[in-house]
Amino acid sequence: MHKRNILILGSTGSIGVNALEVVSRFPERFEVLGLTGFDRDDVLLKQAERFHPKFVGVSSGKVKDVEARLFGKGIKVVNAETELEFLAALADVDIVLIAITGRAALEPFLTAVRSGKTVAPANKEALVMIGDLIMEEAAQNGATVIPVDSEQSAIFQCLQGKDRDFLKKVFLTASGGALKDVDVERFDGLSVARILDHPRWKMGRKITVDSATLMNKGFEVIEAMRLFGLRADQVEVVVHPQAIIHSMVEFCDGSVLAQLGITDMRIPIQFALTYPQRLESGLKGLNFVELKELTFEKPDLKKFPSLALALDVARTGGTLPAVLNAADEVAVESFLNGRIRFTQVYDVVAEVVADHRSVLYSTVEEVLRADQWARERAVEIIEQQAKV
Ligand SMILES: NC(=O)c1ccc[n+]([C@@H]2O[C@H](COP(=O)([O-])OP(=O)(O)OC[C@H]3O[C@@H](n4cnc5c(N)ncnc54)[C@H](OP(=O)(O)O)[C@@H]3O)[C@@H](O)[C@H]2O)c1
Numbered sequence: 001m002h003k004r005n006i007l008i009l010g011s012t013g014s015i016g017v018n019a020l021e022v023v024s025r026f027p028e029r030f031e032v033l034g035l036t037g038f039d040r041d042d043v044l045l046k047q048a049e050r051f052h053p054k055f056v057g058v059s060s061g062k063v064k065d066v067e068a069r070l071f072g073k074g075i076k077v078v079n080a081e082t083e084l085e086f087l088a089a090l091a092d093v094d095i096v097l098i099a100i101t102g103r104a105a106l107e108p109f110l111t112a113v114r115s116g117k118t119v120a121p122a123n124k125e126a127l128v129m130i131g132d133l134i135m136e137e138a139a140q141n142g143a144t145v146i147p148v149d150s151e152q153s154a155i156f157q158c159l160q161g162k163d164r165d166f167l168k169k170v171f172l173t174a175s176g177g178a179l180k181d182v183d184v185e186r187f188d189g190l191s192v193a194r195i196l197d198h199p200r201w202k203m204g205r206k207i208t209v210d211s212a213t214l215m216n217k218g219f220e221v222i223e224a225m226r227l228f229g230l231r232a233d234q235v236e237v238v239v240h241p242q243a244i245i246h247s248m249v250e251f252c253d254g255s256v257l258a259q260l261g262i263t264d265m266r267i268p269i270q271f272a273l274t275y276p277q278r279l280e281s282g283l284k285g286l287n288f289v290e291l292k293e294l295t296f297e298k299p300d301l302k303k304f305p306s307l308a309l310a311l312d313v314a315r316t317g318g319t320l321p322a323v324l325n326a327a328d329e330v331a332v333e334s335f336l337n338g339r340i341r342f343t344q345v346y347d348v349v350a351e352v353v354a355d356h357r358s359v360l361y362s363t364v365e366e367v368l369r370a371d372q373w374a375r376e377r378a379v380e381i382i383e384q385q386a387k388v
Pocket of ligand 1: 012016
């Protein structure tokens, strides 16, 4: 069997570690060609020892030290701040798994689709910013984009073999977030530790905060629009606390297809890496008798204004989604650093969005200008608010 060479950008994070577990299950199918992290060099070095990649990447300040520690092992160390595009374009790379958080994924994502690779994005921020151009580039360059985010993977799976002309809408399911049953009056005093202590999933810090505000679900609405060419009114968010249905697709005849399974990111990761095949995952199946019930509710947009804001932004389009994403990245980082309170994350993002005049764009540069403006504006607002 011809092995497929895989590059994992963000291998030291939650998705990256799960992806390597999947890869290690199928040594006859995958060769790990490159692994990149950023600050967690110890995790990366252990991964390098186990998977023997040709390339590893770390943040610029760590390159020299990692080079010294890998001396004589035949592994080239690259700078993850400047050389991810070089890795994504390597002729030997077949699959690029994008497990980096935030805007940093944008350039390697674009390079991977321009190089005609199979691209498996877990990262949603780049798709929120500029997903329409990414998908256009993918189509022009023969790249295949297979989403890893579980809701998008569910939609992708439901659409297999279906004519898109018959698709009516998608139902994007949401567990409701870690604060679903927490009184809104308590939100202001919630500490970073409390927010990061997600009862169900162990994910990276940024997505855990975004899940608490439900901004993550708003991002997923825009992500689905970009990946599947949908209008905002074709994506409906449904709260489904059991998180067993990962999303659904409704067709024009009224039929609805759903994708179900236990909540384990290794399932959509494996699907993306082995597509179009399905292989034994070794994971638990569903036990419907134990499950007993699957329930559904409307999201509470008053309690979670970040979702309402993201839905408005999705309807407006243009450069506004990139502005939403940039402001959120800055505000979440400031919350994690203890500069602003939990409820101020929404306040900051909403103010930046309100200050922006959205324009239709046709180039990446136009979007990056809006992204830069939003980051600077968010920093200004945080500085003003921090004084209050
Ligand atoms: N976790 C989930 O279950 C899940 C589910 C669906 C979608 N996603 C999406 O997948 C992406 C990754 O999420 P995660 O939870 O795996 O995050 P994470 O645990 O924080 O991992 C992020 C990865 O990106 C690297 N990284 C951070 N900053 C970077 C930069 N500036 N340049 C290059 N690499 C950088 C990190 O390196 P170091 O750790 O070495 O610093 C780490 O390998 C996010 O976009 C998230 O929304 C995650």
